[in-house]
Amino acid sequence: MSNLLIRNVRPHGGAPTDILIRDGKIEAIGENLEADGVAIEDGRGHIAIPGLVEAHTHLDKSVWGMPWHENAKVATLRERIDFEREKRLEIGIDPHRQSMRQAILLAANGASHIRSHVDIDTTHGLRLMDGIIETREALDGIIDIEIVAFPQSGLVTRPGTVELLDQALSNGAEVLGGIDPCGIDRDPKGHLDAVFGLAEKHGKPIDIHLHEAGELGAFSMEMMFERIRALSMQGRVAISHAFALGAPDYLRVAGLIEQIADLDVRIVTTGSPSSTVPSIMRLKEAGVKVAAGCDGIRDTWGPWGQPDMMDRARILGMKNGLRRDVDLEHALHVCSTGGADVMDIAGYGLDVGCNADFTLLVGETLAHAVVEAAPRPLVVKRGRVVARNGVTEVAIP
Numbered sequence: 001m002s003n004l005l006i007r008n009v010r011p012h013g014g015a016p017t018d019i020l021i022r023d024g025k026i027e028a029i030g031e032n033l034e035a036d037g038v039a040i041e042d043g044r045g046h047i048a049i050p051g052l053v054e055a056h057t058h059l060d061k062s063v064w065g066m067p068w069h070e071n072a073k074v075a076t077l078r079e080r081i082d083f084e085r086e087k088r089l090e091i092g093i094d095p096h097r098q099s100m101r102q103a104i105l106l107a108a109n110g111a112s113h114i115r116s117h118v119d120i121d122t123t124h125g126l127r128l129m130d131g132i133i134e135t136r137e138a139l140d141g142i143i144d145i146e147i148v149a150f151p152q153s154g155l156v157t158r159p160g161t162v163e164l165l166d167q168a169l170s171n172g173a174e175v176l177g178g179i180d181p182c183g184i185d186r187d188p189k190g191h192l193d194a195v196f197g198l199a200e201k202h203g204k205p206i207d208i209h210l211h212e213a214g215e216l217g218a219f220s221m222e223m224m225f226e227r228i229r230a231l232s233m234q235g236r237v238a239i240s241h242a243f244a245l246g247a248p249d250y251l252r253v254a255g256l257i258e259q260i261a262d263l264d265v266r267i268v269t270t271g272s273p274s275s276t277v278p279s280i281m282r283l284k285e286a287g288v289k290v291a292a293g294c295d296g297i298r299d300t301w302g303p304w305g306q307p308d309m310m311d312r313a314r315i316l317g318m319k320n321g322l323r324r325d326v327d328l329e330h331a332l333h334v335c336s337t338g339g340a341d342v343m344d345i346a347g348y349g350l351d352v353g354c355n356a357d358f359t360l361l362v363g364e365t366l367a368h369a370v371v372e373a374a375p376r377p378l379v380v381k382r383g384r385v386v387a388r389n390g391v392t393e394v395a396i397p
Helices: 078-089 094-110 127-138 162-171 188-202 215-229 250-262 280-285 309-317 326-333 337-343 366-371
Strands: 004-011 017-022 025-030 039-042 046-048 051-055 111-118 144-150 175-179 207-209 238-239 266-269 291-292 358-361 376-381 384-388
Touching: 004 046, 004 376, 025 094, 046 366, 051 094, 051 175, 051 266, 051 291, 051 309, 051 337, 094 111, 094 127, 094 376, 094 384, 111 127, 111 337, 111 358, 127 144, 144 162, 175 188, 188 207, 188 215, 207 384, 215 238, 215 250, 250 280, 266 337, 280 291, 280 326, 291 309, 291 326, 291 337, 309 326, 309 366, 326 366
Parallel strands: 004 039, 051 111, 111 144, 144 175, 175 207, 207 238, 238 266, 266 291
Antiparallel strands: 004 017, 017 025, 046 358, 358 376, 376 384
16 A cells, blocks of 8 residues: 555546545545655646456466467367367466466556456366466555456366365355356256355355357346346346347347346446447446456457457447447446446545546547557556556566
8 A cells, every 4th residue: 555646637537636645545636735755646637547447358368478379270169168178288378477467468558457257177176266366466456356266168067167166266266157058058057056056155246158149148147037036146146248138139138138237237248349249338228237358368269359458448339339429438437437336346436535546548538548549657556656658567477
């Protein structure tokens, strides 16, 4: 925790002001603030926003900084999962080293929090999660990392996975994941009963990957809704991807969104250019909490992605056909405050009393900052400057 005075910044693109930080929290916001013995930074009139939030990524998967991985075959979702699980050791994907690289770059680009899904399977056990925990400890004070115990290879179809997830939740994972109850496990009742049962046992929230599109995805969602009601887990379940909400049947999707809003189910989108995705504006109108993430960053699945939530805001804007400034501001909201809402991050914000986790942006307005691909001039975590102009104080391994 640090004391700091930052002069001449524009919170959310508003009028220039100063921000005074004491003991890692925002103590005052106003003009011409004074504080004896406190380090001073010149914000140079840049926009200040709360830290960006990476709410859906896979820190254990990236090949960033490694020799180029040649992706030489067309593969189904199941084949990509199996290839990655069986070949990651051969390829040399060290979970600690690779997660350090991605997390440091996210911090350099203004992120203050990460939710990372980490594979838990019978081939690797908890080894991958152990690597992410090591990274979380190494980057304490730089960026916060929340771990989702994620059964990507399946749960019902791979005996022993339930026991590993049980152990992962006891060993430091804050959230329980799931994946395509029909498409991967082909047993939606068995899969969801296991996931919700473990979550209830440990008192943990849930974040389920749902790639299933159309009516199949709608069916899986409705099975989740039944369990949320039965277990009183309103506000404790997130659905990542939720491709079924991008279906062309407007009225069918409307019925799903109505239930999602009623049950306070959170939606996490990547704005995937190659898939049907939820409309962030339609979800906004319904009052649904929506976050965003970069998903896989240059991994064995594909070469795309940048460890930068401003880049993801631009992708959301393009995928959702956003042009008005107010709508571009909402794309940025989804990549920052929206992520904090979905993850229930305490003390988040840019008001007096909030944790001093924020970043400066280049631009005349928030909309301008979204489309202007410029390095973040300054990143502050717990009241301490941790990155300048896209470079953190921690070296990338």
